[in-house]
Amino acid sequence: MSRFSCAQFICVEKPILMLRNGNAAAAEFQKFIDHRGLVMNLPLGALARLAVARAYAIQGDTVKARAAYQEFFARHTRHAP
DSSP states (O other): OOEEEEHHHHHHHEEEEEEOHHHHHHHHHHHHOOOOOOOOOOHHHHHHHHHHHHHHHHOHHHHHHHHHHEEEEEEHHEEEE
C-alpha cells in the first residue's frame, strides 16, 4: 500500500460513504487502520477511525458504530485541553 495524503483519503471516503455502502466502506477504512506505518502520527488514522464508525452507522450496526466512535474519541481526545 502506498502512502496517501489526507486529500486522497477524503476523495476515497466521501464517494464510498455517499453510496451508502457501509460494508465496503468499513472494509476499506479498516485497511488504513491496520496499516500502522501509514497512520502512525498522521491525521489519516483519525479520519479512518471516524470513517469506520460512519460506515457502521450506515450499515445500521449501532453496537459497532458506538464502539468505533468511542474508540475514536478515546484515542483522539485524551490530550485535548
